Amino acid sequence: MEIHKVPLGKTGISVPPLGIGAWSWGDRMFWGYGKGYDEADVRAAFDACLNAGINFFDTAEVYGLGQSEKMIGRFLQTERRPVQIATKFFPFPYRLTQGSFLRALRGSLRRLGVKSVDLYQVHQPISLMSNTALMGAMSKAVREGLIHGAGVSNYDLERTRQAAKALAAFGLPLASNQVSFSLLNKTPETSGLLSLCRELGVSVIAYSPLAMGMLSGRYTPASPPQDFRRGRYPSELLARLQTLLGLMREIGQTHGGRTTVQVALNWVMAKGAIPIPGVKNLHQAEDALGALGWQLSATEVAALDTASDLVRRQ
Numbered sequence: 001m002e003i004h005k006v007p008l009g010k011t012g013i014s015v016p017p018l019g020i021g022a023w024s025w026g027d028r029m030f031w032g033y034g035k036g037y038d039e040a041d042v043r044a045a046f047d048a049c050l051n052a053g054i055n056f057f058d059t060a061e062v063y064g065l066g067q068s069e070k071m072i073g074r075f076l077q078t079e080r081r082p083v084q085i086a087t088k089f090f091p092f093p094y095r096l097t098q099g100s101f102l103r104a105l106r107g108s109l110r111r112l113g114v115k116s117v118d119l120y121q122v123h124q125p126i127s128l129m130s131n132t133a134l135m136g137a138m139s140k141a142v143r144e145g146l147i148h149g150a151g152v153s154n155y156d157l158e159r160t161r162q163a164a165k166a167l168a169a170f171g172l173p174l175a176s177n178q179v180s181f182s183l184l185n186k187t188p189e190t191s192g193l194l195s196l197c198r199e200l201g202v203s204v205i206a207y208s209p210l211a212m213g214m215l216s217g218r219y220t221p222a223s224p225p226q227d228f229r230r231g232r233y234p235s236e237l238l239a240r241l242q243t244l245l246g247l248m249r250e251i252g253q254t255h256g257g258r259t260t261v262q263v264a265l266n267w268v269m270a271k272g273a274i275p276i277p278g279v280k281n282l283h284q285a286e287d288a289l290g291a292l293g294w295q296l297s298a299t300e301v302a303a304l305d306t307a308s309d310l311v312r313r314q
Contacts (some may be wrong), residue, residue: 003053003292006274009175010201011149013118017042017082017269018291019056021207021276026067030228034071037280038069043313046075047283050230055081058178058205058276060088061125069111076223084110084206086119088153090132091127098181101129101137105146116284118295121151121178131166139170149175151205157193164200174202181206181273183215183264183308189271198272209275214238215264216287217245237311244307251300258290263304265291268299 005014007030049055058069076083087108089101097116104210120141138150151277152163153179177197181188181204188194188204197204204282211214212229212301219225220242221235245260252258258266261277265288268275279285296304 001091002179008119008149008205008240009203010173011150011175013084013149013175014211015056015118015274016054016283016289017052017122017274018265019058019086019205019274019276020045020054020285020288021278022057022059022064022068023207024061024278024280025071028062028064028172031280032227033067037073037096041281042071043280044282046072047288048285049279050079050083050280052292054289054292056084056086056087056118056274056276058207059112060090060121061174062088062090062123063206066111068076068109069108073111073113074130084118085114086121086151087112087117087287090125091129093128095227096128098133098137098140102141102146105141108120109146116146117152118147119149119151119175120147121153121176122155123162125152125155131162131170135166135170135172138167140216140274142172151158151178151203153174153178153205153207155179157191157196160193160196160200160202164202174200176205177202178205178207178276179207181271181275182209182211184211184241186312187310188273194271194273204207206275209268210261210264210277213259214241215248216247231276231309239312244304244311247307251304255294255296258294259287261287262291263296265303266294266296267304270296278279 003016006017008015015285027033047313089104141147160177167174221239248260248263251264265275277288
């Protein structure tokens with residue numbers, strides 16, 4: 001299957017319409033790495049994605065306290081095909097200067113074993129550095145050839161507008177804003193953020209497009225997640241969710257037996273965003289890859305929106 005790439009903002013960089021999130025790669029605290037999946041499982045997922053033409057991987061310095069970046073670095077040592085990497089700068093309160101920004105970036109590059117990354121993102125809008133200083137550091141990193149695109153993550157409407165303006169003063173476009181976006185979290189759409197990003201030419205990268213696995217159909221009120229997600233998705237919500245999942249299965253059947261995972265990811269792409277589902281093993285990778293090569297109709301998207309609104313409003 002040929003993968004038609006999409007622009008990453010106005011950077012001139014193109015990426016696949018679907019990427020892969022690597023938060024769980026090496027993360028023991030939240031995802032229980034080493035209990036049920038290990039590096040061999042992750043490597044199988046990585047290889048399956050590359051074999052399918054999906055070569056865009058998103059990580060961060062704080063994922064697994066650096067282990068995610070290190071794992072990707074090990075994979076890259078034996079990989080000759082082009083791989084596009086996005087990683088993130090976490091604005092800890094003690095990081096107050098361009099020097100601290102660049103040191104963090106070079107630390108990520110060292111763990112990844114690369115000279116540059118395609119996209120570098122400010123992980124949260126909580127920096128004590130001013131927008132001007134922060135985006136000035138991004139500009140310096142671009143000039144030094146350490147990064148090719150400058151992005152942000154978890155930025156709301158006004159902060160996105162400010163970041164784009166600050167970068168523009170340095171002659172750079174804001175490449176992307178990475179936000180939580182799924183059928184269970186439509187805030188980027190209802191708040192106007194999607195429209196603003198479209199207006200500014202900023203790509204929206206959707207993390208948690210499966211609502212941390214809730215849209216996989218795996219969890220029910222009788223069988224809820226047994227980790228940190230249980231508090232976020234109580235049994236009452238899981239009960240309401242079953243109607244939406246039923247519609248997703250029904251729609252999936254009309255497209256050749258697509259899974260709820262594939263329908264959920266296709267919905268995100270239909271909204272104009274780039275989903276980056278997390279995958280821990282070959283099965284999850286293959287499931288996610290099945291979101292490509294077909295499209296939901298406008299009528300199906302509207303039906304899913306209506307069902308989603310009912311789940312979230314009750």
